[in-house]
Amino acid sequence: MWSPWRIVGESLLSVAFGLLGAGLAALDHGGTVRIAAAGLAIAALSLLRRTLPASVLLVTAVGSVLFGGLAPLVLVAAWSAGRRIDGVGRAVGTFALAYVLNLGMAVVQALPHLSLPRLVFGVLWPLVAIIVPGLAGRYRSQHHTLTDTLREYEAQQQRERAMIAGQARARERQRIAQDMHDSLGHQLVLISVHAGALEVDRELTGRQREAVGVLREASVAAMHELREVVQVMRDSTEAPHEDRTTPGVAAAAAAAAEDTTALSRGVAGIEGLVGTSRSVGAAVKLRHSGEPCPLPPTADHAAYRIVQEGLTNAHKHAPGAPITVELRYEPDSLVVEVANGPATRTTDNGRGVVSGGQGLTGLGERTRLIGGLAHAGPTADGGFRLAGVLPYTSPEGGIPSPEPGNVTTTFVDPTNTFWQQTPGDSLDEGAPVMNGNGLKELAKAMSRKNGSGIAIGCGMAVLISLLLVIAALGVGGYFLLNKAEEARIEPKQYDTVKVGQPEAEIRKQLPKENSFVTDGLETDAPPVPKGAKCLSLTSTESSNNPDMEPVFRFCFKDGKLTEKKSFEVRN
Known part of the structure; x- marks a missing residue:
């Protein structure tokens, strides 16, 4: 329109x-x-x-x-x-x-x-009037098409980057929620277990038992609130089903963004966890086997989380049961195992310890991101076992690559990943994810690949056309001047020629034949004598009227000059 x-x-x-x-x-x-x-x-x-x-x-x-x-x-x-x-x-x-x-x-x-000049002009004129404007229009159209394509591509890239950034922020919030559950939940469970043990101590007075009960209720309430906060954070950032089951680019980025404080709690901190559990009266054994090998930071932290989650679950669901923590160094991986026997006593008098319901799920995702696996299930004696296999080397330096076809972000080329767009940047909520103005960089890259060939081709065509035009004008002008001079005679030549002279004698003094310069001179000329053949030439002198052109005509018949006339035609 x-x-x-x-x-x-x-x-x-x-x-x-x-x-x-x-x-x-x-x-x-x-x-x-x-x-x-x-x-x-x-x-x-x-x-x-x-x-x-x-x-x-x-x-x-x-x-x-x-x-x-x-x-x-x-x-x-x-x-x-x-x-x-x-x-x-x-x-x-x-x-x-x-x-x-x-x-x-x-x-x-x-x-x-x-004639040759007319033929040259006929060849070059359509080249200048048809081909050159057509090439220029074609280049203009392709330039507009390329510009529109660049704008659409940049808008699509901005949408994809925003989507990837949203996934990264969602994963980071989910990671924070998981850490809250693992760290704070573990401490609250220990408080609850301590309070439960004191509450049934017969040596306490009634007021002391009441105070311990208040502490117990406070820890349970804190666990309720923690569960609600964690659930809200996970629900508000819940990814699609495929994204939950298969680690995508954003998930890998979020897992790789673990802070240094959390990563410092690795295998070396497991003895501290065991000691804390023993301090509340739990029977915990710690076993080591194999030659210790260094782990990547993410795997080291995952080992700590597995032990922490196993001890927490044992304290909550099997109070009083013996617990065994084993670290087994295999040739290619570390096997972390926490096993507890069946519960021997109850400390909550039916009130139950609150469970966030996210610990095992988070462990499975954490180990999967580093190329390992986690398993949890009951044992034959009625107890429970939690184990994880953590490789010594994570794929691609600790950042797993999503399998082809499982990347949940659509329209993203595999070679144009989030990591390459923001190298070295942190993926927390405060870090910039998208470049402010990628259109300039994109236009430069695209123009180098797609636009340079068009511009060079059209430029060469225009240059060649201009050179041909200049050459044609030079050659045509030269021939035109020569032909114009050949078709001219001086008035005194006209005066010396007499009617009745032999044609051969007169033609020796005049140009041999008509030229294209004299085409059209017969339009306003007097009638030609019957049976005569005439030769029309222009004069070297100009007419007093600028719109008129002097013409000399010689008519021959039977080998003699039968008529000569001087007249003017419209210029």
């Missing part, structure tokens, strides 16, 4: 072309009907050049040879055709046909007096 400004501009341009064509028809001594028809036809072709670019180009290419008023429209029609004809093959075919038709019509029209 055209805008009002486009309608006004096209209307004015059509009127201008129509008036120009009508004016040229009037200068050609055309009648009123011919002038009006020429103006209306050219205006209509100007309006149709956008709707029917190929047809208008072919019509104007042929018509411009027959009527010079169409010559200005050929340039604009070629520009429009270059911009609007779809497909390279169709565009090349249309312009080649227009060139051949224009050249063919020019040659056919000039056949009676065809």
